[in-house]
Amino acid sequence: MEILIFQKFQQRLQYRLDLNCVNFNFLFVGYDDYMSFLCGINGSASTVLDYTGQNCLNFNSTGYGSDLNLPSITIARLNQSRVVQRTLQNIAENETYSVGWSSPYGVSVKVSPTRFSLANGERQVLSVIFNATSNSSTASFGRIGLFGNQGHVVNIPVSVIVKISL
Amino acid sequence: MAAPHVAGLAALIKQKFPNFSPAAIGSALSTTASLYDNSGKPIMAQRSYPSPELNQSPATPFDMGSGFVNATAALNPGLLFDSSKSLNELLNHYIYNVYGNFNISEISTTVAV
Numbered sequence: 001m002e003i004l005i006f007q008k009f010q011q012r013l014q015y016r017l018d019l020n021c022v023n024f025n026f027l028f029v030g031y032d033d034y035m036s037f038l039c040g041i042n043g044s045a046s047t048v049l050d051y052t053g054q055n056c057l058n059f060n061s062t063g064y065g066s067d068l069n070l071p072s073i074t075i076a077r078l079n080q081s082r083v084v085q086r087t088l089q090n091i092a093e094n095e096t097y098s099v100g101w102s103s104p105y106g107v108s109v110k111v112s113p114t115r116f117s118l119a120n121g122e123r124q125v126l127s128v129i130f131n132a133t134s135n136s137s138t139a140s141f142g143r144i145g146l147f148g149n150q151g152h153v154v155n156i157p158v159s160v161i162v163k164i165s166l
Numbered sequence: 167m168a169a170p171h172v173a174g175l176a177a178l179i180k181q182k183f184p185n186f187s188p189a190a191i192g193s194a195l196s197t198t199a200s201l202y203d204n205s206g207k208p209i210m211a212q213r214s215y216p217s218p219e220l221n222q223s224p225a226t227p228f229d230m231g232s233g234f235v236n237a238t239a240a241l242n243p244g245l246l247f248d249s250s251k252s253l254n255e256l257l258n259h260y261i262y263n264v265y266g267n268f269n270i271s272e273i274s275t276t277v278a279v
Binding site: 069070071072074086087088089090091092095097118139141146148150152153154155156157158159 | 183189192193196197198199201226227228231232233239242243244245246247248
């Protein structure tokens with residue numbers, strides 16, 4: 001009995017690792033986060049069930065795919081507003097960065113802070129506030145740029161698919 | 167032929183920064199990528215199967231991800247978006263989710279990674 005359970009456990013572990021190895025970044029964020037992201041796409045439930053055997057009713061909880069600390073931001077469904085945070089680490093020498101951005105169509109974006117200084121190894125949390133300004137289900141795209149005074153330029157693509165405003 | 171080139175660049179980054187995680191290497195490649203091709207024009211995406219050359223528009227992140235990789239810039243990324251989780255923490259997280267509270271050392275010889 002124990003051997004049977006152990007074999008089953010190994011199979012499930014391997015399955016989960018395989019799924020997560022599809023994208024190296026996702027290897028570091030977890031199966032459930034990824035499922036929540038897929039399930040957050042409008043009307044994806046039946047496709048998710050077909051491909052993964054998982055019911056989206058179990059994954060509509062708190063985790064958003066956009067909360068993964070990836071060098072990009074994708075919001076599948078922006079219902080009025082959302083705050084997304086990203087943690088950055090400076091691996092170069094002391095540098096002061098200023099932040100610029102272009103908002104996706106139908107969305108107002110605010111990033112704070114707009115200016116920060118980091119010594120080598122220091123971290124900074126960036127808060128990005130999204131507000132839907134129109135109703136649309138067509139994907140729109142923007143960009144956040146971090147411009148360092150020592151010449152480093154860091155780009156973050158921003159995508160918002162479904163937008164729901166008041 | 168993007169994948170073999172990017173894999174080679176990932177190896178170069180790992181050589182310069184041996185302590186970089188896979189997420190950190192991906193961050194360095196992505197944040198420093200360019201939106202322009204080597205003639206300085208925006209990267210374009212083909213929008214139809216018939217006459218693809220006549221049906222092009224600037225590529226979106228869904229077409230091109232972060233853009234064309236820039237090897238020199240990727241080796242000096244400045245800032246990193248990394249994950250604080252180590253591989254062991256991660257494996258413990260999976261194991262906990264799959265089978266309850268297991269210690270990684272009890273099963274680590276059976277985990278193929």
